[in-house]
Amino acid sequence: xxxxxxxxxxxxxxxxxxxxxxxxxxxxxxxxxxxxxxxxxxxxxxxxxxxxxxxxxxxxxxxxxxxxxxxxxxxxxxxxxxxxxxxxxxxx
Numbered sequence: 001x002x003x004x005x006x007x008x009x010x011x012x013x014x015x016x017x018x019x020x021x022x023x024x025x026x027x028x029x030x031x032x033x034x035x036x037x038x039x040x041x042x043x044x045x046x047x048x049x050x051x052x053x054x055x056x057x058x059x060x061x062x063x064x065x066x067x068x069x070x071x072x073x074x075x076x077x078x079x080x081x082x083x084x085x086x087x088x089x090x091x092x
Contacts, residue, residue, distance in 0.1 A: 030067070
């Protein structure tokens, strides 16, 4: 299921943003309230997503495929956590 989510996310993100996402779009897509919040996460090394600089351009960038994989992994982790917290009779 994680792979299906990743494929769908990658398709949607690629159609909307192309193969590289950067700046405010990247921070928003990752769920940060601001670019400063994303930069703080990067400096604390709590954002485990490969980001890079492009020479001659401002800001940080990430590949759409990496963003989709990271979001799908976050989603899968949240699903595992939710099933552990959910009462047994409600689990499928």
